[in-house]
Structure formats: structure tokens, C-alpha cells
Amino acid sequence: MSFIPQSDNDGRTLLDAIGVKDFDELLEGVPESLRLTQPLRLPPALSELEAVRHLGELATRNQSCDEYINFMGAGAYDHYIPAIIPHLISRPEFLTAYTPYQAEVSQGTLQAIYEFQSLICRLTGMEVANASMYDGASAAAEAVLLALSVTRRRTVLLSRLLHPHFRDVIKAYIDNRDVEIVTVADDNGVIAIDDLKEKLADAACLVMANPNFYGIIEPVDQIPELVHRAGAMLIAVVNPISLALLKPPGEYDADICVGEGQPLGNALAFGGPYFGFFAARKNLVRRLPGRLAAMAQDATEKRGFCLTLQTREQHIRRDKATSNICTNQALCALAGAIYLVTMGREGIKEVAELCVNKAHYLQEKLCALNGISLACDRNFFHEFALELRGSARRLFDRLLEKKIYAGVPTSRFNWENDHLLVCATEKRTVVEMDYFCQSVKEVIT
Amino acid sequence: MNTPLIFELSSRGRKGYSLPKCDVPARLLDQTLGAANLREKDASLPEVAENEIVRHYIRLSVMNHHIDKAIYPLGSCTMKYNPKVNEVTAALPGFTQLHPFQPAHSVQGALQLMYELARMLAEISGMDKVTLQPTSGAQGEYCGLKLAKAHFDRIGQKRESVLFPDSAHGTNPASVTMAGFQPVQVKSNDRGILDPAALEDVLDDRIAVLMLTNPNTLGLFEREILRLTEMVHGKGGLVYMDGANLNALMGITRAGDMGFDMLHFNLHKTLSAPHGGGGPGGGAVGVKRLLEPYLPVPVIAREKGNGEYCFDWDRPYSIGRLHTFYGNFGVMVRAYTYLLMMGSAGLRQIAEVAITNANYLKERLKERYDLPYDTVCQHEFVLSGDRQKKQGVRVVDIAKRILDFGIHAPTTYFPLIVSEALMIEPTETESKASLDQFVEVMFQIADEVEKNPDLVRSAPHNTPVGRLNEAAAARELNVNFSD
Numbered sequence: 001m002s003f004i005p006q007s008d009n010d011g012r013t014l015l016d017a018i019g020v021k022d023f024d025e026l027l028e029g030v031p032e033s034l035r036l037t038q039p040l041r042l043p044p045a046l047s048e049l050e051a052v053r054h055l056g057e058l059a060t061r062n063q064s065c066d067e068y069i070n071f072m073g074a075g076a077y078d079h080y081i082p083a084i085i086p087h088l089i090s091r092p093e094f095l096t097a098y099t100p101y102q103a104e105v106s107q108g109t110l111q112a113i114y115e116f117q118s119l120i121c122r123l124t125g126m127e128v129a130n131a132s133m134y135d136g137a138s139a140a141a142e143a144v145l146l147a148l149s150v151t152r153r154r155t156v157l158l159s160r161l162l163h164p165h166f167r168d169v170i171k172a173y174i175d176n177r178d179v180e181i182v183t184v185a186d187d188n189g190v191i192a193i194d195d196l197k198e199k200l201a202d203a204a205c206l207v208m209a210n211p212n213f214y215g216i217i218e219p220v221d222q223i224p225e226l227v228h229r230a231g232a233m234l235i236a237v238v239n240p241i242s243l244a245l246l247k248p249p250g251e252y253d254a255d256i257c258v259g260e261g262q263p264l265g266n267a268l269a270f271g272g273p274y275f276g277f278f279a280a281r282k283n284l285v286r287r288l289p290g291r292l293a294a295m296a297q298d299a300t301e302k303r304g305f306c307l308t309l310q311t312r313e314q315h316i317r318r319d320k321a322t323s324n325i326c327t328n329q330a331l332c333a334l335a336g337a338i339y340l341v342t343m344g345r346e347g348i349k350e351v352a353e354l355c356v357n358k359a360h361y362l363q364e365k366l367c368a369l370n371g372i373s374l375a376c377d378r379n380f381f382h383e384f385a386l387e388l389r390g391s392a393r394r395l396f397d398r399l400l401e402k403k404i405y406a407g408v409p410t411s412r413f414n415w416e417n418d419h420l421l422v423c424a425t426e427k428r429t430v431v432e433m434d435y436f437c438q439s440v441k442e443v444i445t
Numbered sequence: 446m447n448t449p450l451i452f453e454l455s456s457r458g459r460k461g462y463s464l465p466k467c468d469v470p471a472r473l474l475d476q477t478l479g480a481a482n483l484r485e486k487d488a489s490l491p492e493v494a495e496n497e498i499v500r501h502y503i504r505l506s507v508m509n510h511h512i513d514k515a516i517y518p519l520g521s522c523t524m525k526y527n528p529k530v531n532e533v534t535a536a537l538p539g540f541t542q543l544h545p546f547q548p549a550h551s552v553q554g555a556l557q558l559m560y561e562l563a564r565m566l567a568e569i570s571g572m573d574k575v576t577l578q579p580t581s582g583a584q585g586e587y588c589g590l591k592l593a594k595a596h597f598d599r600i601g602q603k604r605e606s607v608l609f610p611d612s613a614h615g616t617n618p619a620s621v622t623m624a625g626f627q628p629v630q631v632k633s634n635d636r637g638i639l640d641p642a643a644l645e646d647v648l649d650d651r652i653a654v655l656m657l658t659n660p661n662t663l664g665l666f667e668r669e670i671l672r673l674t675e676m677v678h679g680k681g682g683l684v685y686m687d688g689a690n691l692n693a694l695m696g697i698t699r700a701g702d703m704g705f706d707m708l709h710f711n712l713h714k715t716l717s718a719p720h721g722g723g724g725p726g727g728g729a730v731g732v733k734r735l736l737e738p739y740l741p742v743p744v745i746a747r748e749k750g751n752g753e754y755c756f757d758w759d760r761p762y763s764i765g766r767l768h769t770f771y772g773n774f775g776v777m778v779r780a781y782t783y784l785l786m787m788g789s790a791g792l793r794q795i796a797e798v799a800i801t802n803a804n805y806l807k808e809r810l811k812e813r814y815d816l817p818y819d820t821v822c823q824h825e826f827v828l829s830g831d832r833q834k835k836q837g838v839r840v841v842d843i844a845k846r847i848l849d850f851g852i853h854a855p856t857t858y859f860p861l862i863v864s865e866a867l868m869i870e871p872t873e874t875e876s877k878a879s880l881d882q883f884v885e886v887m888f889q890i891a892d893e894v895e896k897n898p899d900l901v902r903s904a905p906h907n908t909p910v911g912r913l914n915e916a917a918a919a920r921e922l923n924v925n926f927s928d
Contacts, residue, residue: 001787001791001794003525003526003528003717003873003874003877004794004795004798004823004874005874005876005879006798006801006802006877008875010876010877011798011801013877014801014802014804014877015801016803017805017808017809018801018804018805018808019808023797023800023801025802025821026800026821027666027697027800028821029660029665029668029821029823030666030668030697030698031668031670031671033671034670034671034698034702034703035697035698036697036698036699036700038694039696039789039793040568040569040696040788040792040793041568042565042568042784042787042789042792043461043565043785043786043788044570045785045786045787045788045790045791046769046785046786046788047786048530048786050897051530051534051785051786052530052533054785055534055537055558055778055781055782055785056534056537056539057554058539058554058555058557058558059537059538059539059540059554059902060539060554061539061553061554061556061557062539062540062542062543062551062552062553062555062822063547063551063552064538064539064541064542065542065543065544065547066538066542069549069833070544072544072546072547074546075545075769075770076544076545076546076770078544080464082461082462082495083686083815084495084498084499086536087499087505087644088499088502088503088887089721091502091503091533091686092511092512092513092514092723093507093509093511093513094502094506094509094511094721095511095512095527095532095719095721095722095751096513096527096720097509097510097511097512097721097722098512098519098522098524098720098722098723098853099519099720099722099723100722100723100846101856102510102844102845102853103520103910103913103915104845104855104905104908104909104910104911104912104913105508105509105510105511105848105853105905105908105909106508106510106722107505107508107509107909107910108446108505108506108508108509108725108750109505109506109509109722110548111448111450111508112502112505112722113722114450114924114925114926115450115451115452116900117924117925118452118925118926119490122488122489123488123490124489125488127925128925129922129924129925131723132723132724134580134581134584134768135580135768135769135770136769137766138580138584138767138768145623163769165612165769165770166768166769168765169765169766169767169769171765172741172764172765172766172767173590173623175765176591176594176623176624176625176839177625180586201901202860217478217482219481219482220482221481231746234892238582243484243488243895244484244488245478245483245484246478246483246484247473247482247483247484247485248484248488251484252483260769267541267542267775268541268542268543268544268545269540269541269543269772269774269775270540270544270552270555270770270771270774271544271547271768271770271771271772271774271775272544272545272580272725272768272769272770272771272772272773272774272775272776273580273724273725273773273775273776274806275725275767277677285922285924291723292924293921293924294578294919294923294924295855295918295923295924295926296911296913296915296917296918297913297914297918298910298911298913298914299911299912299914300911302447302651302910302911303447303448304909304910304913305913306657306913306915306918308915308918308919308922308924309919309922313615314583314614314615314616314618314619315614315615315674315859316615317614317615317617317619318615318619318628319618319621319622319628320622321615321619321622323619323623324583324584324586324616324619324620324622324623325581325583326581326582326583326616327580327581327582327583327585327713327723327724327726327728328581328611328616328723328724328725328726329580329725329726330721330722330723330724330725331719331721331722331723331724331725332721332724332725333720333817334722338498338502340490340500341451341461341490341491341493341498341727342461342462342495342498343461343462343490344455344460344461344462344490344491344492344493345487345488345489345490345491345492346460346492347461347462347464348488348490348807350462350464351464353467353471353474354464354465354467356468356472356474356477356478357469357470357471357472357477358467358469360472360477361469361470362905372863379477379478379479379482381478381787396584397548399550400551405544405547408546423806426464426465429468430468430469431541433469433829438600
């Protein structure tokens with residue numbers, strides 16, 4: 001086997017040095033009755049060439065977003081990935097390193113994490129951020145767990161327009177406890193303030209998506225104050241690209257800010273690996289889940305970086321840890337950091353503005369067609385929900401013939417309305433969008 | 446000299462990106478987004494040119510130890526070589542450019558890969574069904590405990606506690622608490638394994654699950670495993686295997702045959718997906734038929750008639766969803782590629798060489814270091830630095846000194862039941878020469894402890910930074926750079 005640098009001869013030498021006559025003596029602890037007597041029933045081993053060919057064939061059995069014009073978003077966004085990102089994260093020094101437990105030989109990873117944390121803070125306006133979570137949904141779930149533990153309350157408010165899969169994951173993380181999930185209704189696409197007021201008493205937190213599931217920007221003029229006056233915490237679930245332009249959660253007084261990091265330099269990749277980011281107020285730093293890198297010094301006062309506040313974590317605190325997370329999504333977070341650095345202060349705004357302009361162009365053009373309108377006429381970022389005369393799923397299916405992924409029909413979720421969520425990123429061109437509108441027109445008439 | 450931070454390289458007006466001009470009419474953001482919603486000040490991201498960014502990250506990268514450079518004998522972490530072909534297959538645009546909400550008929554290749562990977566994992570572990578959704582070992586544990594909870598809820602039993610031995614990984618008790626169970630720790634016996642008598646003392650019908658790592662974190666096979674699983678089943682409980690150490694078992698024996706009801710795999714350890722400096726991982730969970738109804742949604746299935754691969758959402762007893770989409774698909778592609786290339790004989794060879802390498806190191810190193818459990822080991826073993834501690838040198842010092850030789854230190858101070866623990870796992874991808882070099886380094890350090898202990902206590906000396914003052918770093922916490 002090409003990854004096992006041991007010849008038969010080496011094997012014999014090692015067994016002799018150990019002092020056993022054959023390998024089976026090393027299985028002395030494994031009861032005889034448990035040892036396999038037959039080979040595992042697996043496909044016959046392939047050479048590298050055959051494996052590459054087989055995987056290549058599987059890949060061609062997918063119709064990717066390179067072959068279709070993609071207007072799907074709903075939590076996974078089709079942004080351009082600058083060439084330096086795959087190049088740099090493929091460096092074996094980043095790719096094949098373990099968790100940076102030995103700081104002195106992990107300074108690359110540790111400094112990169114420290115910079116990642118700082119970049120997330122700058123984008124979100126929050127004071128501290130951790131090294132990453134599995135994805136946006138688990139980051140939101142961990143934020144809820146933190147709020148439950150801080151407030152010692154038992155009601156969790158979720159905005160109705162939180163991504164339904166975030167809701168599902170939050171539920172799976174807290175339904176072992178004596179906790180109630182309450183949905184805050186929306187008023188034509190944004191949180192209904194009256195309903196929020198009514199439900200806030202004794203709530204641990206409000207989880208607010210902004211932009212929300214329908215791409216709509218939540219006016220945050222009243223919500224933070226209402227939430228805090230009730231003694232609850234505000235958890236903002238954000239799209240990182242949108243924060244180039246939108247008021248960051250740190251500015252509107254959110255306690256915790258989480259989100260899906262995929263739009264920052266990570267491929268669609270059929271849903272993963274992505275990364276979740278988790279940022280908070282400074283006074284919550286000792287309660288954060290997951291890893292945290294800090295600036296440090298050696299004996300000569302040279303600057304270095306190490307993992308810190310590890311007494312929060314499972315390998316030290318065991319059953320009292322703030323979370324069970326150990327492995328995170330480090331390499332995806334590194335891609336996210338390189339993306340933020342590459343775009344920089346101006347580029348991130350340019351990307352966001354391209355998204356906004358294109359999405360609005362597309363929305364107006366689509367809504368000029370007969371029988372198509374916005375589900376909620378509100379300010380949106382780069383995604384919008386359409387109300388159609390017929391079923392959204394049927395329109396989606398018909399546009400497949402035109403090699404268009406028209407959006408995400410909300411009927412695929414446990415969702416009361418049949419809408420089509422359409423997203424345009426900087427990757428979509430005016431030609432593609434005009435073709436989309438033309439095609440929609442053809443299939444609906 | 447300090448390595449500059451990316452923020453220290455920033456200069457107003459530099460740019461590292463290149464974007465197309467807007468090809469639609471530009472709008473006023475006040476109107477599209479709403480004036481009140483706009484951010485007042487720019488996010489102060491650095492401004493650096495592309496070539497300078499590349500140099501920055503290359504400067505950082507060369508400060509890392511990594512498996513492509515030299516041995517990485519971290520016990521319980523299975524730092525094996527990551528085949529380069531995995532990166533080629535995982536980067537195929539037919540995989541990377543798939544949106545998770547594409548309809549099933551447009552992702553048949555991806556679904557087939559997931560379906561077949563799950564079946565291979567089931568065969569390797571002797572389980573009936575596998576979910577690929579959990580993204581890490583810890584999330585796999587959480588998933589398993591939720592499956593157990595769903596099972597007991599459905600049959601109307603209230604069971605509050607979960608057992609695990611004192612040698613367990615920290616994630617086990619942490620997952621137990623998160624899943625809403627009471628953690629109960631059981632003492633290992635003087636041979637380092639779980640004794641049926643010790644289990645008898647704590648076992649009753651309030652126990653939901655026994656979590657066991659096998660081979661355990663001492664690298665010892667739980668030789669009473671059949672008796673242990675039988676006892677738990679006798680009280681109506683379930684048994685979970687932490688599969689972190691699966692590298693020692695593949696092709697030799699199977700968790701399902703030992704009586705385990707469920708286990709997690711670490712695709713990033715056992716199945717060669719790279720660890721990426723801390724992730725992403727893959728924590729697939731295998732279960733026996735009994736627990737299948739509770740698996741997370743969606744389950745990847747095949748249509749009855751035409752055999753097309755599909756998502757099965759109709760799972761009324763499911764625990765729900767642990768990931769926004771289907772888990773870390775890119776990691777699955779790597780594990781699948783690896784399994785295809787290994788086949789049955791290759792997996793068996795992995796386990797054999799991993800076990801042989803560990804026993805060889807153990808036999809050689811016990812000359813100079815204490816070996817508290819002196820018996821045949823599986824893929825790893827645990828030394829104690831007690832002898833060196835008496836000479837005033839602690840295991841943390843030994844670990845730091847190892848770094849000076851361009852190799853990585855073993856896991857230290859774990860498992861907790863061994864004082865001054867050094868947990869060593871060479872894996873199958875180290876040659877005899879590489880193992881011998883490690884032995885030589887360990888012997889030289891043992892000599893230094895006797896003759897020049899200060900050299901060891903003040904280590905490391907040849908690393909990008911010296912030993913960092915972690916206590917001061919935690920006290921004067923700086924986790925977010927402000928310029």
C-alpha cells in the first residue's frame with residue numbers, strides 16, 4: 001500500500017524487536033470469538049488512477065452550479081472565491097496540522113486564528129469572537145445554550161423568519177431540557193413588535209435573523225431595547241457579507257452575534273464543510289463555547305499566540321464544560337479570514353453593493369411580469385421572496401429545462417407559504433438575469 | 446522580531462481583490478437597504494495587496510508543524526498521512542459547485558457517494574445503518590446520546606444517567622451533560638480496563654447508556670467487552686462506542702459484533718481526511734436496527750422502483766437535524782476516496798501496521814520511561830514521566846524539548862488516570878527509520894534529564910517562539926487586535 005512505508009522485512013524486524021513470533025500475538029487482548037475470520041465485504045481496492053476516474057464519473061452525474069445559472073441561496077451563497085484562497089489553504093502546513101495544542105510549533109495556525117477572531121470582531125462590531133463552530137446553525141444553537149445558562153430562564157424566542165433549518169438545529173440542541181421554544185410572528189416580513197412585547201416576559205433570548213430568511217433587513221430601532229428591558233439577551237444571526245453595508249450587531253447592542261461563514265470564501269460544496277462564527281460582548285468571554293486564541297509572550301518578550309481560557313473546554317472541564325465542541329472548522333475559518341483580508345475594507349463593500357444592485361435589478365424585472373410580486377415589500381439585501389400565481393416548485397422545475405436553478409421554493413421546508421426565494425450575488429451577470437426573466441416569462445405564459 | 450499581524454501590513458488604498466464593474470444600474474443604498482439600516486463607519490478590514498497577503502500567510506505557515514513534515518505521535522488523534530489524491534477528488538467542480546438545495550435528480554453522483562460511504566462504514570463497524578450528518582466526533586457523541594434518549598422516550602422509560610470510564614475523552618462527559626443526562630464516571634481497574642465488577646456496582650435500570658472507547662485511551666482492548674455489553678443490555682441500557690481509536694480495529698474486529706449499539710467514526714482521523722489545524726472533521730454515526738428510526742433527517746436512500754438516490758424526510762421518530770445541510774460533504778469525499786483505494790486488505794494492513802508500530806515504540810521506550818500498564822497495546826500506549834519528575838523535570842518540559850528536534854510531542858497529561866502521562870500513537874504511516882529517530886530523541890532527552898535538566902526545563906530552544914506565558918495571556922486577555 002503506497003501510504004504505508006513498511007516492507008515485509010521491516011515488519012519482521014519490528015515483531016522480533018517486540019519479541020513476538022507473529023502479529024496475532026499482539027491481538028492477545030482481543031477475544032478470539034470477536035476476531036474477523038473473513039475479509040470485510042468492501043469493493044475491490046482501486047489504484048489512484050482508477051479512483052480518480054471513478055470519482056470523476058460520480059462528479060459528472062451531478063448538474064453543478066457551473067452548468068446551470070444559479071439563483072439559489074437560502075443559507076448557502078454562490079460567491080466568487082479569489083484564487084489565493086484555495087492556493088493558500090492547500091498548503092500542507094495549514095492543511096495537515098492538528099489542533100494547535102503545542103503552541104510553539106503551531107504559531108501559524110494560532111496567529112491565523114487570532115487574526116480571524118479580530119476580523120470577525122471588526123465586521124460584526126462585537127468585542128470577542130471564537131475560533132469557529134461547525135456551521136451557522138450550531139453556532140446559533142450554542143448561543144441559545146449560553147443565553148439559557150446566563151439568564152437561567154426557560155423560554156427561547158425565535159423569529160418566525162429565522163431559517164427553518166436553524167430552528168431545527170436549535171431545537172435538537174435544547175429539546176433535552178425543560179425549555180420552551182416560542183415563535184415571534186412577523187408583520188409583513190419583519191418581526192412584529194406587538195407580538196414580541198407580549199412574549200418577552202421571562203424569555204432568555206430572542207434569536208433574530210438579519211437579513212432574515214426572506215432576505216429582508218430587520219429595522220432594529222426598537223428591538224434591542226425591548227429585549228434588554230425584559231432581561232433577555234439578543235442573539236443576531238447575520239450574513240457576513242451584508243455587514244459590509246448594514247449596521248453591525250455590535251452597534252445595535254446585540255449580546256451575541258452568530259452566522260454562517262460560508263459566503264466568505266468557502267465553496268457551496270453540497271452544504272459543507274462551512275464554518276459558523278460566534279462573537280459576543282466581552283463580559284461573556286469566559287462562557288464562550290470552543291477554542292479561543294490569545295496574544296502571549298515568551299521569556300524574551302517576543303510576541304506569540306496560544307489557546308486560552310481552556311478551562312471552559314471539554315478536555316479540562318469535562319462534564320462542566322461550556323460545550324462539548326473539540327474539532328471545529330479551522331480550515332474553513334482560515335479561508336474566511338483570507339477572504340476578508342483579500343477583499344479588505346473596500347472590496348467587501350464592493351461585493352455587497354454588487355449583490356444589492358443585481359438583486360434589486362432582478363427583483364424589479366421579475367415583478368414586472370404578470371402574476372409575480374414580492375411576498376413582502378420591504379428593504380432586502382441580496383435575496384427576496386416571490387409570490388407567484390402558481391406553485392413555486394412547478395416554476396422551478398420548468399426552468400430546469402432552461403438550465404436555470406431559479407431559487408429555493410419554500411415548500412421544501414416545513415413552511416406555511418409557497419414562495420420562491422431568489423438570490424443574486426456578484427457572480428450573476430445582466431445577460432444571465434435577463435435570460436432568467438425572459439425564461440420565466442415564457443414558462444408562465 | 447515579531448511576525449507582523451495582517452493589520453500591521455495594511456495601508457489605506459491598497460487592494461488585494463479584482464471585481465467586475467457593475468453591469469446593472471447602481472442604486473442608492475439609502476433606498477435599497479434603507480438609510481436607517483446602514484453602517485456608519487466601514488468595517489476596518491486591512492488593505493493589503495494580493496502578493497503581500499500571500500507572503501503573510503506563507504510566513505505564518507512555515508511556523509507550523511504538520512504531518513507532511515515529520516512524525517506527529519499525538520495519542521488518540523491518529524495523525525496519519527493524508528493522501529494527496531483525496532484533495533484532487535474533493536476539489537472536482539462536480540462536487541464543490543453543488544448547492545445543497547438542488548433537487549435530488551441533479552445530485553445523483555453526490556448522493557450515491559454518500560449512500561455507498563455509509564454502507565462501507567456500516568460493514569467496517571458491523572452496524573446496520575450509518576448517518577453522515579455529524580461534523581465531528583463530539584457531535585457524533587451528542588447524536589448517539591440523542592438517539593438513545595429518543596429510543597427510551599418512545600418506549601416510555603425514564604433513564605437519567607450515562608456511564609463512562611475515568612479514562613474517557615473529555616468530550617464524553619461534556620456530551621452527556623449537553624444531552625441532558627447525569628454523568629457517572631466508573632473507575633478503571635489496575636489493568637487499565639473496565640471491570641465487570643466495577644460496572645455491576647453502578648449498573649441499574651436508570652442507566653441509559655454506557656460510553657466506551659475501544660481500544661481505550663491507554664491503547665488497551667477492553668477484553669471484557671462482551672460481558673460488559675451483555676450486562677448493560679441485561680438492564681435494558683445501550684452501549685456507545687467512541688470510535689476515536691478505530692484505526693486499531695479495521696478488518697480485525699467490529700464494534701457491532703462486540704455488542705455496541707452505536708458508534709461514531711472520525712473521518713478526519715481514521716479515514717485520512719486532513720485535520721486542517723483543528724477541523725473540519727466528520728463524525729458519522731453507525732447504529733443497530735433498533736435505533737434506525739431515530740437517525741437525523743434527511744436519510745440518504747434509494748427509490749424502490751428506479752433505484753434513484755433520494756432524500757428520505759419521512760422519519761416521524763427522527764431526532765431532527767444537527768447540521769444546516771447534510772454534514773461536511775467535502776470530508777466525506779475524502780474518506781470515500783480513501784476507502785476505495787484501501788479495500789478490505791488495505792484496511793486490515795493499516796490496523797496491523799499501526800498496532801505493530803505502537804508495540805515497537807512501547808518496547809523500546811520502556812527502557813528509559815515508566816510504562817504503567819506493561820502489556821501488549823493496540824494502536825497507542827501511555828508512558829509516565831514519573832521517573833523524570835523525581836529528577837525535577839515534568840512531562841510538559843519533555844514535550845517542549847521534543848519540539849526542538851523538529852518532531853511533534855505526544856499527547857500530554859491525558860488520560861487523567863496516569864500521572865505525568867505521555868500518550869503516543871505513531872500510526873501506520875511511519876517507517877521504521879522514523880520510529881527509530883523518535884526513540885533516539887526520547888533517549889537523548891532522558892539523558893538530558895539526568896545530566897542537564899535545565900536544558901529540558903527551559904525548552905523549546907529551536908522553535909519560532911520560546912515557551913509562551915499562557916497564565917499571563919489568560920490574565921491580560923487579548924483575543925481581538927485593536928490598533
